[in-house]
Amino acid sequence: YDFATRFIQLAGEINVSMPIYVVQRTQEALNNRQLSLKGSSLLILGMAYKKNVDDDRESPGYVVMKMLIDAGATVIYNDPWIPNLKPTRKHNFTMESIPLSAQLLASIDAVIIITDHDDYDYKWIVQQAPLVIDTRNATRNLTNNREKIIKA
Secondary structure, three states, X not given: OHHHHHHHHHXXXXXXXXXXXXXXXXXXXXXXXXXXXXXXXXXXXXXXXXXXXXXXXXXXXHHHHHHHXXXXXXXXXXXXXXXXXXXXXXXXXXXXXXXXXXXXXXXXOEEEEOOOOOOOOHHHHHHHOOOEEEOOOOOOOOOOOHHHEEEO
């Protein structure tokens, strides 16, 4: 039954490489707008492991956030299910979820959707933000402002 074992291994390899892909797509999207990842201000939407839960253990958001900060970006987050980030075995973040507002979204360089909670009004977010990196296909049904959306 070697096939099943290899399939599980491949799935694990894909999961591990996805944060790298998300950061690369974010960097490309910023570059296409004459912005650098270093010095950019980014908002991560959703730090929970999956949508509509308050469990952030093993969330890919932590890896993405660390990579972005290590690259020189300023990173904040919003998650209605995860009000505070606390240090874990692997990560040492202590942050509070920032309330969403039109002013906040207009002031950042990009939003990165990590967890596609049902609480988010994606139409409104895309209208307000200059750039949205969508890792969950949360914006698939939007017809306006498509030029602001980058799939990752």
